[in-house]
Amino acid sequence: xxxxxxxxxxxxxxxxxxxxxxxxxxxxxxxxxxxxxxxxxxxxxxxxxxxxxxxxxxxxxxxxxxxxxxxxxxxxxxxxxxxxxxxxxxxxxxxxxxxxxxxxxxxxxxxxxxxxxxxxxxxxxxxxxxxxxxxxxxxxxxxxxxxxxxxxxxxxxxxxxxxxxxxxxxxxxxxxxxxxxxxxxxxxxxxxxxxxxxxxxxxxxxxxxxxxxxxxxxxxxxxxxxxxxxxxxxxxxxxxxxxxxxxxxxxxxxxxxxxxxxxxxxxxxxxxxxxxxxxxxxxxxxxxxxxxxxxxxxxxxxxxxxxxx
Ligand code: NAP
Numbered sequence: 001x002x003x004x005x006x007x008x009x010x011x012x013x014x015x016x017x018x019x020x021x022x023x024x025x026x027x028x029x030x031x032x033x034x035x036x037x038x039x040x041x042x043x044x045x046x047x048x049x050x051x052x053x054x055x056x057x058x059x060x061x062x063x064x065x066x067x068x069x070x071x072x073x074x075x076x077x078x079x080x081x082x083x084x085x086x087x088x089x090x091x092x093x094x095x096x097x098x099x100x101x102x103x104x105x106x107x108x109x110x111x112x113x114x115x116x117x118x119x120x121x122x123x124x125x126x127x128x129x130x131x132x133x134x135x136x137x138x139x140x141x142x143x144x145x146x147x148x149x150x151x152x153x154x155x156x157x158x159x160x161x162x163x164x165x166x167x168x169x170x171x172x173x174x175x176x177x178x179x180x181x182x183x184x185x186x187x188x189x190x191x192x193x194x195x196x197x198x199x200x201x202x203x204x205x206x207x208x209x210x211x212x213x214x215x216x217x218x219x220x221x222x223x224x225x226x227x228x229x230x231x232x233x234x235x236x237x238x239x240x241x242x243x244x245x246x247x248x249x250x251x252x253x254x255x256x257x258x259x260x261x262x263x264x265x266x267x268x269x270x271x272x273x274x275x276x277x278x279x280x281x282x283x284x285x286x287x288x289x290x291x292x293x294x295x296x297x298x299x300x301x302x303x304x305x306x307x308x309x
Contacts (some may be wrong), residue, residue: 004092004103005031007300009076010083011110011243013040014286015276017067017076018293019108019300024074026301030070031104032078033097039064040112041240041277042286044134046162051286060136063286088250088269105307106271108302109247109259110293113240113277113284115298117148121205128236131206131234135159138235139166145232148173148216150203155237157185163235164194171231173198177219198229204232242278256281265296266303273300 009019012034023030029132042048045072054063072078077099087094092103115133117123124129132138135149139162147167149160152174160170172189177199179186179213189195201218207213207228215230244257252268258281259267259274267274275292 004105005029005106006304007031007108007297008033008093008095008102008104009108009110010086010095010277011035011040011112011278012038012068012078013042013064013110013112014067014290015112015278015293015296016040016108016110017064017071017288019110019138019275019297020071020076020078020293021067021074021292022176022297023300024071024076026297027075028297028301028304030076030297031102032076033095034078034080035082035084035111036069036080038078038080039068044136044157046136046158048286064092067290080115083246085248086247088247088272091271093272096206106273106304108293108296108300109244109251109267109272109274109278110276110289110296111243111246111278112289113242115236116239116241118203118236118238120203122208123206125210126206126208126213126234128209131236132230133236135162135235135237137214138233139163142167142233144168146171146230147233147235148198148231149235149237150174151237151239152176152178153180153237153239154182154185155239157189159237160189160195161185161192164192167194169196170194171196171198171229173201173203173216173218175202176200186210203234217259240277240284244278254281265299271300271303271307273303 006028009032020032042060049057095102143166146169149172204217242257273296275296276289
């Protein structure tokens with residue numbers, strides 16, 4: 001059992017690192033558990049063009065390295081391990097990391113969200129071998145191949161556009177006529193000659209066996225007709241779900257598992273704060289996550305002062 005930390009931050013996207021930066025500058029000696037795959041979703045993003053201060057854009061991993069080193073510079077101790085569970089039943093809170101237990105007067109949860117799978121017939125067989133949720137990670141395996149991207153949001157547009165760097169053809173499969181994505185990202189995909197469209201279509205299942213991925217069974221939502229659509233790979237980009245399982249129901253969430261803010265950035269447990277995609281069902285941007293990380297660290301600092309910790 002270690003001594004009692006003022007603040008432990010769990011999660012290492014823009015929200016976590018910004019919370020670490022602010023808590024560090026507030027002399028709270030923050031301890032940040034970054035997870036084994038540190039950096040969050042931006043580690044899987046190619047170019048970030050909409051984070052203020054980078055007029056030429058920056059890659060997601062580069063940006064995360066910059067945020068990490070900025071947090072470290074102000075005394076945030078960063079450990080690349082996953083938190084297994086927390087005990088919020090009394091203060092100091094207990095944070096379990098493998099065989100270690102750490103105590104903290106306040107916690108900031110910034111664990112973000114993870115990709116949702118379609119969960120249709122034959123999906124488990126092809127996960128990671130034909131079907132992926134990350135074009136940045138797996139796109140290069142599909143050089144000169146034909147792939148589909150499922151979804152109609154910014155992620156789908158971004159993934160499809162990125163995949164045209166490698167693939168000979170990318171078909172976007174979306175369940176309705178209208179796209180959810182922003183205009184600029186939709187325009188970019190719509191003007192790309194390598195991108196084709198299958199609108200009003202859903203994926204019913206996947207074709208092939210464990211050794212060979214052969215395509216998708218598509219169903220037209222207007223007339224219910226089925227089509228075996230041949231392709232070499234598929235990328236699913238239908239959104240994300242919050243990573244709140246490790247909290248084991250100790251903090252109030254909505255029905256999808258997103259943490260609910262009660263007072264400023266504080267959760268239903270006094271002294272526990274949350275920031276970034278783990279609370280955000282609306283904006284989900286790197287810049288908004290960073291802003292929330294700042295808010296959570298400032299709220300934690302004030303809460304520690306008010307509670308004379
Ligand atoms: P999203 O905006 O929630 O879009 C998800 C898409 O998947 C929607 O088009 C949805 O269809 C479709 N979908 C959901 N469940 C489905 C299912 N079971 N079967 C078939 N289709 C399904 O998610 P996102 O694209 O991941 O974006 C999330 C947030 O991140 C957004 O705020 C976005 O702006 C942001 N983002 C920004 C950038 C950027 O600016 N560079 C890049 C990526 C993401 P419906 O439209 O019919 O609901």
